[in-house]
Amino acid sequence: MQESTTVPAAFTEDAAYAAGCAWVDGAYLPIADARIPITDTGFTRSDCTYDVVAVWHGRFFRLDAHLARFERSWQALRLSPPLDRDGMAAVLHECVRRSGLRDAYVEMVVTRGSPPPGVRDPRRFANRFYAFAIPYVWIATPEVQARGLHLAIARDVVRIPPQAVDPRVKNFHWADLTRGLFEAYEREAETVVLLNAAGEVTEGPGFNLFAWCDDVLWTPAAGVLEGITRDTVLALAAEHGLATRVAAFDAALLARADEIFLTSTAGGIMPVSRLDGRPVGDGRPGEITRALSDNYWRAHDEPRWSTPVQY
Amino acid sequence: MQESTTVPAAFTEDAAYAAGCAWVDGAYLPIADARIPITDTGFTRSDCTYDVVAVWHGRFFRLDAHLARFERSWQALRLSPPLDRDGMAAVLHECVRRSGLRDAYVEMVVTRGSPPPGVRDPRRFANRFYAFAIPYVWIATPEVQARGLHLAIARDVVRIPPQAVDPRVKNFHWADLTRGLFEAYEREAETVVLLNAAGEVTEGPGFNLFAWCDDVLWTPAAGVLEGITRDTVLALAAEHGLATRVAAFDAALLARADEIFLTSTAGGIMPVSRLDGRPVGDGRPGEITRALSDNYWRAHDEPRWSTPVQY
Numbered sequence: 001m002q003e004s005t006t007v008p009a010a011f012t013e014d015a016a017y018a019a020g021c022a023w024v025d026g027a028y029l030p031i032a033d034a035r036i037p038i039t040d041t042g043f044t045r046s047d048c049t050y051d052v053v054a055v056w057h058g059r060f061f062r063l064d065a066h067l068a069r070f071e072r073s074w075q076a077l078r079l080s081p082p083l084d085r086d087g088m089a090a091v092l093h094e095c096v097r098r099s100g101l102r103d104a105y106v107e108m109v110v111t112r113g114s115p116p117p118g119v120r121d122p123r124r125f126a127n128r129f130y131a132f133a134i135p136y137v138w139i140a141t142p143e144v145q146a147r148g149l150h151l152a153i154a155r156d157v158v159r160i161p162p163q164a165v166d167p168r169v170k171n172f173h174w175a176d177l178t179r180g181l182f183e184a185y186e187r188e189a190e191t192v193v194l195l196n197a198a199g200e201v202t203e204g205p206g207f208n209l210f211a212w213c214d215d216v217l218w219t220p221a222a223g224v225l226e227g228i229t230r231d232t233v234l235a236l237a238a239e240h241g242l243a244t245r246v247a248a249f250d251a252a253l254l255a256r257a258d259e260i261f262l263t264s265t266a267g268g269i270m271p272v273s274r275l276d277g278r279p280v281g282d283g284r285p286g287e288i289t290r291a292l293s294d295n296y297w298r299a300h301d302e303p304r305w306s307t308p309v310q311y
Numbered sequence: 312m313q314e315s316t317t318v319p320a321a322f323t324e325d326a327a328y329a330a331g332c333a334w335v336d337g338a339y340l341p342i343a344d345a346r347i348p349i350t351d352t353g354f355t356r357s358d359c360t361y362d363v364v365a366v367w368h369g370r371f372f373r374l375d376a377h378l379a380r381f382e383r384s385w386q387a388l389r390l391s392p393p394l395d396r397d398g399m400a401a402v403l404h405e406c407v408r409r410s411g412l413r414d415a416y417v418e419m420v421v422t423r424g425s426p427p428p429g430v431r432d433p434r435r436f437a438n439r440f441y442a443f444a445i446p447y448v449w450i451a452t453p454e455v456q457a458r459g460l461h462l463a464i465a466r467d468v469v470r471i472p473p474q475a476v477d478p479r480v481k482n483f484h485w486a487d488l489t490r491g492l493f494e495a496y497e498r499e500a501e502t503v504v505l506l507n508a509a510g511e512v513t514e515g516p517g518f519n520l521f522a523w524c525d526d527v528l529w530t531p532a533a534g535v536l537e538g539i540t541r542d543t544v545l546a547l548a549a550e551h552g553l554a555t556r557v558a559a560f561d562a563a564l565l566a567r568a569d570e571i572f573l574t575s576t577a578g579g580i581m582p583v584s585r586l587d588g589r590p591v592g593d594g595r596p597g598e599i600t601r602a603l604s605d606n607y608w609r610a611h612d613e614p615r616w617s618t619p620v621q622y
Contacts, residue, residue, distance in 0.1 A: 046485060137431070139431060172356055175358070
């Protein structure tokens with residue numbers, strides 16, 4: 001993992017944006033002042049989709065891939081954002097530029113919007129686009145990643161099935177994940193992965209999961225977000241000649257895995273060193289995980305994967 | 312159904328609130344100005360619970376029952392709102408009083424709140440309470456109710472199962488319901504009811520469902536919100552000597568039902584006159600439905616069910 005760098009607030013466009021900059025209703029605002037209408041059904045029905053792209057060392061990582069997935073998501077929900085893809089990209093650049101952040105967590109959301117008075121039909125709402133850039137978010141900090149995370153497998157909750165909510169359309173329906181997280185805390189773990197009703201491994205709060213087992217790198221095929229970091233790991237693994245398998249598997253495979261790691265735009269490739277209180281492998285981040293993580297962070301500086309922010 | 316009445320804006324505390332009044336962060340605001348932080352995980356994780364109580368003819372309908380359910384909901388999510396039950400009730404009264412509305416839709420929400428910088432652990436967020444009163448909302452207007460609704464049974468989506476998200480904790484996880492609603496529109500119906508994975512009837516966007524079949528009034532037992540209107544209907548049915556059955560049933564029972572109706576705080580007891588394009592009974596709102604609806608609206612004026620707003 002590489003050092004994070006931040007331009008001091010004095011060098012930014014405006015110090016008011018140093019904690020983050022948002023775009024709401026056509027205006028740029030300091031993140032602390034950024035608010036959405038309480039009547040937006042993006043809130044009151046969670047009728048929205050979002051995406052998150054990282055900025056690292058002043059460069060967007062795979063911005064086009066994120067914008068393309070985001071477009072598939074809002075189209076699936078039959079949303080019509082007020083900006084096209086180029087317009088959105090321009091807003092994201094400007095949010096980061098105003099914040100002055102070199103390492104940022106950049107979120108974009110399209111919501112259904114607020115019902116006009118007396119109207120219940122969501123086809124008649126004016127859809128909204130919001131975006132913000134804040135300092136880079138770590139699901140697990142570099143310090144925690146150095147020793148590896150303690151992961152619990154949820155027992156009291158299952159993942160929302162794709163037949164109800166399509167997890168490929170990135171969404172805020174996190175009640176199952178949050179319930180799992182509280183269960184993990186009770187069992188003195190740090191985060192959680194959920195199974196589906198058939199007992200197959202799915203995903204956790206904000207991440208996909210990989211297991212290195214029988215000299216193959218496994219990740220669940222279905223019932224999960226098709227994460228950009230997950231996709232990047234599959235590409236890097238292929239480049240390094242690692243066998244990969246995108247398929248269903250159950251908790252028994254995790255229990256005998258040599259290595260486990262979690263992937264997210266908010267934290268990268270995060271080693272798991274304990275599973276339900278027992279060590280994974282020798283109880284330290286594994287070699288495969290470390291090699292992929294090094295390559296992942298290196299990729300953030302490479303023009304084939306990343307594009308400079310227009311500061 | 313009774314006539315709706317509204318005090319003209321000139322008689323309200325402040326005409327600015329005539330379209331509705333909200334309570335956000337300790338201040339009362341006109342509904343159009345009421346906003347929540349874009350970083351509140353009530354939005355970005357839908358990590359929140361809510362309740363809706365009606366005001367009709369200047370009286371709250373079953374306010375205590377709503378506040379009690381709301382308390383069970385936020386306790387289930389391990390939320391700690393900044394106001395106690397009496398404090399919340401006072402805010403709800405004041406929102407209605409400022410709006411001057413005699414018939415209102417009054418919503419209260421507790422959210423997990425915004426992450427402090429660098430914090431991911433939801434146990435460390437300061438929880439928030441929001442509330443607002445707006446003009447009474449009709450899922451189906453009185454005009455539509457007079458002829459009955461056209462209801463579709465969703466085929467392309469199932470209800471989120473209780474093993475993932477407990478529907479008794481009233482929540483904004485509506486992606487399945489919204490997906491079903493769009494499916495209904497495509498099939499030229501007006502609203503939708505979802506089945507679970509076992510093919511059992513559950514609920515629709517904002518309502519419970521009842522069927523009058525074989526001289527018994529049926530409503531699903533599990534996998535649904537325990538609606539206050541549903542509870543009121545069961546009580547009124549018992550008072551009138553109708554047999555009721557709270558149990559699982561499938562779409563076949565709906566297909567042969569003599570009457571079907573939907574229940575919600577936002578619309579009351581709403582007759583269904585067509586199911587997937589075919590008439591229910593004789594294709595007009597039924598006698599049982601009409602009798603229950605009359606009693607339901609009458610109950611809104613009765614002190615045993617309702618309490619006057621402190622205008």
